[in-house]
Amino acid sequence: MNKRTEKMAETRAKLIQAARQAFAEKGYAEASMDDLTSKVNLTRGALYHNFGNKLGLLAAVVDQLDSEMAIKAQMKAEAVENEWESFLMEGIAYIEMALVPEIQRIVLLDGPAFLGDPSQWPSQSSCLQLTIAKVQHLIDTNILKEVDVEATSRLVSGAALNAALWVAASATPEEVLPKAIEAFKTLCSGLVKS
């Protein structure tokens, strides 16, 4: 049982890739499963066998994107020495990633609408978990006020994502992005111990 699992993993990957493209372009609701499967020379049969239904495919796609986002954000954050600056950099990384149409459309818009609250997702939203860990650490090291960890994390990530939606919808994203980042920093400064 080697050649079979190998091939199955390949078709799963193909379907997820096709779905990423289709969902990003047309949105989850308008994406046809016949279309996206045939683009990788498969049929809906493969899809239902591997993912159960259309929502299962969306969940798989969201999971993959979420993981990729968390990795990138962590890398960007780790590149900064200062702990507080590192925290801010993570948030800024989310804002910037949320500008990518694929992420915005699938993870930020369709994801919550069709899969429910991100914290309830199977992946548990790696991004959110990452932020929670970081906030906890900053509280432990006496940098942040003693706020509620989960609540603060949700507020911060929510602010970042919403800022990104605004930037992306604007006519001149390149011009407003720095403003969003600046406002984000200012807002977050309310969390630091004085």
Place this chain on the structure above:
Amino acid sequence: MNKRTEKMAETRAKLIQAARQAFAEKGYAEASMDDLTSKVNLTRGALYHNFGNKLGLLAAVVDQLDSEMAIKAQMKAEAVENEWESFLMEGIAYIEMALVPEIQRIVLLDGPAFLGDPSQWPSQSSCLQLTIAKVQHLIDTNILKEVDVEATSRLVSGAALNAALWVAASATPEEVLPKAIEAFKTLCSGLVKS
């Protein structure tokens, strides 16, 4: 041409009301237009005549809810003397309203997913406009730092809405709500001039 427009306004109201209920219960995608129209003794004919298509109906519903939200938030905010406290109260009001399933599902989840970014809606999102005006005023009166108005407003409202999503998804909303409010206040404190 009086009795006709009168009756048409009535059917529009009936359809919007039915849609509010259907969208809130099943979500926009899963709501059947045959079902919701027949619940008020109409057919899809009335719907397409009045709203063009299913998205048109959603837009009308969102517009109505958004207006109601803005009014409520303003009332709550006006009840507070201190300008800064009043601003916070507005945000808190949004958090609390976002706990109402109807608002959460339709305005916060399905709205952005199917209609796009709220700032591009026909209603232009009264809630957002309200926050923008308030932020501008607080900057003018030298209470807030000189941040970018739009960016800050988006961040603040985004934080509030995301906090609400978290509260609503939690097992014990009554217990987490105060935490969310507290965290919101702390976060916003970063905006005040020191």
Place this chain on the structure above:
DNA sequence: AATCTAACATACATGGCGTATGTCTTAGTG
């Protein structure tokens, strides 16, 4: 009063999802 407009209902066409069934390849077994 006659006609015309428009609000709404009815009927039809299209397409998508989900499931049930079929087929073929691969892994295991004597």
Place this chain on the structure above:
DNA sequence: CACTAAGACATACGCCATGTATGTTAGATT
């Protein structure tokens, strides 16, 4: 090395929902 069992995927079908095209009737216009 056949033979069988199972799983991965394709094919075929039914159902339902949206959107549109066509009717029908009530009310406005003259």
